[in-house]
Amino acid sequence: MRISTWLRLAVLGLIAGNLAVSSSLLTAGHNRHRPTAEPKKPLLREEFTGYGKTDFAAQRDALKSACAWLKNQSGLDWSPDPEYLLTHNMVQFGEPEDKKFEEPMLEGVWKVVKMQLTITDDQVRDFQKQAQHQRMKERQKQALLILLGAMGLLGVVGGYLRLEEATKGYYTRLLRIAAIGILVAILAGLCVAG
Amino acid sequence: MKFTYSSGQRPLEGFTLKRGIGRGGFGEVYFAVSDGGKEVALKLVRGDTQIELRGVAQCLNLKHPNLVNLYDLRTDNQGDRWVVMEYIAGEPLSVILGRHPNGLPRELAREWFLGLARAVAYLHDHGIVHRDLKPANIFLENGMVKVGDYGLSKAIGSSQRTAQTHSVGTVHYMAPEISTGNYGKQIDTYAAGIMLYEMLTGRVPFDGESSGEILMKHLTTPPDLSKIPTEYLPILSKALAKNPSQRYASMSEMARAVEALEAGGAASAPRAPSRVPAAAPTPPPRGAAVPVRPPRPPEPVLVALSAVSRRAQVMELCGSMLLAVLFTALGSILWTAIRQPKADDLLVEMGRVFFPTVAACWAILIPSKFWTERRGDSWLRRFVLLGIGGLVGVGSWWMDGGTFTAGGTGISPVLHSSPPGAAEMSYFSFYALAFFAMRWWRMTARRRAHRFCFAPILGASFWGLVLMLLLIRPLTVVPNPGLLVLVLAMTAAIVQLVSPWEQPPAPTAKRLRLRYA
Numbered sequence: 001m002r003i004s005t006w007l008r009l010a011v012l013g014l015i016a017g018n019l020a021v022s023s024s025l026l027t028a029g030h031n032r033h034r035p036t037a038e039p040k041k042p043l044l045r046e047e048f049t050g051y052g053k054t055d056f057a058a059q060r061d062a063l064k065s066a067c068a069w070l071k072n073q074s075g076l077d078w079s080p081d082p083e084y085l086l087t088h089n090m091v092q093f094g095e096p097e098d099k100k101f102e103e104p105m106l107e108g109v110w111k112v113v114k115m116q117l118t119i120t121d122d123q124v125r126d127f128q129k130q131a132q133h134q135r136m137k138e139r140q141k142q143a144l145l146i147l148l149g150a151m152g153l154l155g156v157v158g159g160y161l162r163l164e165e166a167t168k169g170y171y172t173r174l175l176r177i178a179a180i181g182i183l184v185a186i187l188a189g190l191c192v193a194g
Numbered sequence: 195m196k197f198t199y200s201s202g203q204r205p206l207e208g209f210t211l212k213r214g215i216g217r218g219g220f221g222e223v224y225f226a227v228s229d230g231g232k233e234v235a236l237k238l239v240r241g242d243t244q245i246e247l248r249g250v251a252q253c254l255n256l257k258h259p260n261l262v263n264l265y266d267l268r269t270d271n272q273g274d275r276w277v278v279m280e281y282i283a284g285e286p287l288s289v290i291l292g293r294h295p296n297g298l299p300r301e302l303a304r305e306w307f308l309g310l311a312r313a314v315a316y317l318h319d320h321g322i323v324h325r326d327l328k329p330a331n332i333f334l335e336n337g338m339v340k341v342g343d344y345g346l347s348k349a350i351g352s353s354q355r356t357a358q359t360h361s362v363g364t365v366h367y368m369a370p371e372i373s374t375g376n377y378g379k380q381i382d383t384y385a386a387g388i389m390l391y392e393m394l395t396g397r398v399p400f401d402g403e404s405s406g407e408i409l410m411k412h413l414t415t416p417p418d419l420s421k422i423p424t425e426y427l428p429i430l431s432k433a434l435a436k437n438p439s440q441r442y443a444s445m446s447e448m449a450r451a452v453e454a455l456e457a458g459g460a461a462s463a464p465r466a467p468s469r470v471p472a473a474a475p476t477p478p479p480r481g482a483a484v485p486v487r488p489p490r491p492p493e494p495v496l497v498a499l500s501a502v503s504r505r506a507q508v509m510e511l512c513g514s515m516l517l518a519v520l521f522t523a524l525g526s527i528l529w530t531a532i533r534q535p536k537a538d539d540l541l542v543e544m545g546r547v548f549f550p551t552v553a554a555c556w557a558i559l560i561p562s563k564f565w566t567e568r569r570g571d572s573w574l575r576r577f578v579l580l581g582i583g584g585l586v587g588v589g590s591w592w593m594d595g596g597t598f599t600a601g602g603t604g605i606s607p608v609l610h611s612s613p614p615g616a617a618e619m620s621y622f623s624f625y626a627l628a629f630f631a632m633r634w635w636r637m638t639a640r641r642r643a644h645r646f647c648f649a650p651i652l653g654a655s656f657w658g659l660v661l662m663l664l665l666i667r668p669l670t671v672v673p674n675p676g677l678l679v680l681v682l683a684m685t686a687a688i689v690q691l692v693s694p695w696e697q698p699p700a701p702t703a704k705r706l707r708l709r710y711a
Contacts, residue, residue: 172212
C-alpha cells in the first residue's frame with residue numbers, strides 16, 4: 001500500500017479512536033448523572049486533631065493539618081487553604097478539651113480540638129478545577145516569557161534584515177553589533193524576569 | 195555562504211565592498227560602491243581565469259539594454275582579476291521559477307523569452323556565443339530582462355573544444371553537440387528552448403539522477419512535449435532538435451516565431467531592444483521608397499509575478515508573526531470584554547484564547563512561507579499540517595493545565611476520573627484534525643483571490659464545532675471547550691490578515707481588452 005493510504009488510514013483511526021473514547025465517556029457521564037433517591041454520600045471522611053493555647057489556635061492547627069494532608073493526598077500542586085475549608089463547610093469541629101502536658105516544650109494546659117473533614121464528589125471536582133486554574137496561571141506566565149523572547153528575536157531578525165536591505169550593506173557591521181546587543185539585552189531581561 | 199572578503203574591505207582600489215551577493219564555479223560576486231558613489235557588482239575571477247577573462251574581454255564593449263553591462267576588467271594588488279559590472283538588484287529567473295513550480299503564465303513566459311532572445315541575438319550578431327544560458331543568469335530589473343554572466347562567453351569561430359576539459363554550460367541546458375566538441379551558436383538556441391520549456395511547464399525536459407544520465411537524455415531522448423501549450427509545440431520541437439542544423443538558424447528567427455504567437459501568425463521583426471529610443475526618429479531621406487516605421491519600444495515585462503527572495507521571505511515572515519501576535523492580542527481582549535469573566539480569571543481566560551491562537555497562527559505561517567504549493571501535494575500538506583496541529587494541540591493541553599500525573603492514594607483516583615491520556619488525546623486530535631480538514635496554506639498564499647475572506651472563518655468554525663461535539667464535549671477536563679472553536683476561527687482570520695497579498699492578474703482575455711481599450 002502507498003504511504004498516503006497508510007496516512008489516510010491513520011487519520012481514520014484517530015477519528016475512530018476518539019469517537020470510541022467519547023462514546024464510553026458519554027455513557028459513563030450519563031450513568032453518573034442519573035438521578036437517585038439516595039442523598040449524596042460523602043466521598044471521604046478524615047479526623048484531625050488540633051492543639052493550641054486557645055480554642056481558635058487549636059482549630060487553626062487542625063485546619064492546617066487537614067490542608068497539609070490534602071496536599072499530600074490529592075497528588076495536585078495545589079491545596080486548599082484553611083479559609084477554603086471553612087467557607088465550603090468541609091469541616092466540623094468538636095468540643096474543645098483541656099489537656100495537660102508535662103513534656104518540656106509543651107508544659108502546661110493545652111486546648112485540644114477534634115475536627116472532622118468531609119469531602120464530597122463535587123468538592124473534589126472543585127479541587128481539580130482550582131488546581132488546574134493554578135497550573136494555567138503558572139504556565140501562562142512561562143509561555144508569556146517564551147513568547148516575549150520569540151517576539152524579540154523576530155523583531156531583531158526582521159529589523160536587521162530590513163535595515164540591511166534598505167542600506168544595501170552600507171551599515172552592515174553597525175547593524176550586526178546593534179542586533180547582537182539588543183538580543184543580549186532581551187536575553188538578560190528574560191533571565192531576570194524568569 | 196562564506197565569501198573571501200567581508201563588508202567594508204577594499205581589495206580593489208577605488209571600490210568598497212558592501213556584501214557578497216553570489217558565488218559560483220568561476221568566482222565570487224560582490225555588491226560594491228565606487229569612491230565616486232557608483233553602485234556596481236564586482237566579480238572576483240577564480241578558477242580558470244583565462245577562459246573567464248577571454249569571454250569578458252570580448253564582451254566589454256557590448257551595449258544592449260537586455261544585457262548586464264560590463265564596465266571594466268581590473269587587477270588588484272594581489273594579482274587577482276576583477277570584473278566590474280552593472281549591479282542588478284532584481285532576482286534571477288531561477289528563483290522565480292522555484293516559486294512557480296507549475297510554470298509561469300504564458301504571457302509572462304513569452305515576455306521573458308523575448309527579452310532573453312533579443313540579448314542573445316545581439317550577442318550572436320557580435321560573434322559571441324553565450325554558452326551558459328540558464329535561468330540563474332537571467333535577471334529582471336525595473337521590468338527589463340537582463341542576461342548576465344558572460345563568464346563562459348566565447349567567440350563563435352573557436353568552436354572546437356580546446357585542450358581544457360571544462361564542461362561548457364550547465365548540464366540541464368547543454369546542447370547534445372557539445373559532447374562532440376563541434377558546436378556553434380545553436381547551443382544557445384537549444385538552451386533558450388530548454389528555458390522556454392521550463393518557463394511554460396515549471397520543469398526542464400531532461401532530468402536525472404546524475405549529470406551523465408541527463409547528458410544521455412539530451413543526446414538520445416526526445417523531449418516530452420505533451421505538457422506544452424499547443425501553439426508552442428512547433429517552436430519547441432524545432433528549438434530542441436538534436437541536430438543543430440534542424441534548429442532555428444538564429445535567435446532572431448526563434449524570437450520572431452514566439453512573437454508571432456500573439457500577432458496571430460503575422461511574423462514581424464523582433465522589437466527594438468531599448469525601452470526608450472536613444473534619439474528622436476529622423477525623417478526618412480528624400481527619395482526613400484518605403485518609410486520605416488519606428489520600432490515599437492518594448493513594454494516592460496509584466497511584474498505580475500513578483501520576485502521574493504528567501505531573505506525577503508524571512509523578513510515577511512518575521513513581520514507576519516509579529517502582526518499575528520498583535521491581532522491575536524486585540525482579538526483576545528475583545529473576546530474577554532464581551533464575555534466579562536471574573537476579575538481574577540480575566541488574564542487566565544484571555545490567555546486561554548491568546549496563546550493557542552498565536553501558536554496556531556505561527557504553525558500555519560511558517561511552513562506556508564517556505565513550502566511553495568505544487569500541484570498534487572495537497573494531501574502531503576494536509577498530513578504535515580495534521581502533525582503540526584497535533585503539536586499545537588499538545589501545547590494547548592499543557593497551557594490549559596493538563597498534567598500527566600495520575601493515580602496515587604486517597605482522593606487522587608477521583609481527581610483523575612477520566613481515562614488516562616483521554617484529555618491529551620482529545621486536544622491532540624482536535625487540533626490535528628482541524629488542521630488536516632482545511633487547506634490553511636491557501637489562506638496565506640500571496641496570490642489568493644481576496645485579501646480577506648469570511649469563508650475560511652466559517653469553515654474553521656464549522657470544523658471546530660463538529661470536532662468539539664465529537665471529541666471534546668464528553669470530557670470534563672476541558673474547561674469551556676467552545677474556546678477551541680474560537681481559536682480556530684480567529685486563526686483563520688488572522689493568518690489572512692497578516693499574510694502578504696498581491697492582486698492576482700486579470701485573465702489574459704480581459705487584460706488584452708484593457709490594453710486595446
